[in-house]
Amino acid sequence: MSIDVLVLGLFVGCVNYLFRYLPLRLNRGQNVQNRRGAVTILLDSIGIASICALLVVSTAPDLIQHHQHVLPVVIGFTVLIASFYKLRTIIIPTLLSALSFGLALKLMSGG
Template structure:
């Protein structure tokens, strides 16, 4: 293995670690109640929903392009994911609810055909 590959791997690993560690260590302040506050905290909180939505689009786009009938289940999952996250602020509950909605809509569409 060449030294260039090892150096690139080390650099990527260090930058990845710092990207995850530094914002949490430097920018997230805690209030007296123990909750995070500040603009960086709001950005970090929104990364979860943004990454889930991006994964939904990236993984669903090829399926929808091949089979347009998968558009409705994907939209149902995305809309429910967004609404549940907006109401609960819990990425876990929102993701699970969106996945269940996708599965149910897809199953109902298969049974209707």
């Protein structure tokens, strides 16, 4: 087993854990009336965590071979996270991030 695969697995696992843990932790200070249950927050954050984990796993081999593709990947992640927290659904942000990644990659490749 390559050390790169191990590091990638640890990275994806940590990011996935943080996407599940941080919404629970950040929501702690709100009033009890306005607060959603911990299970609801956890289930809501699983969608974005799984999409981000899949995005990391699917783009890592490309990034290892082509270092110039870092910017389109970062743009895709940024669009995914920003649109998810704005819309609170996973379908539209996934499509928007794929579109933004593809457009950024196309523009950077010069065509």
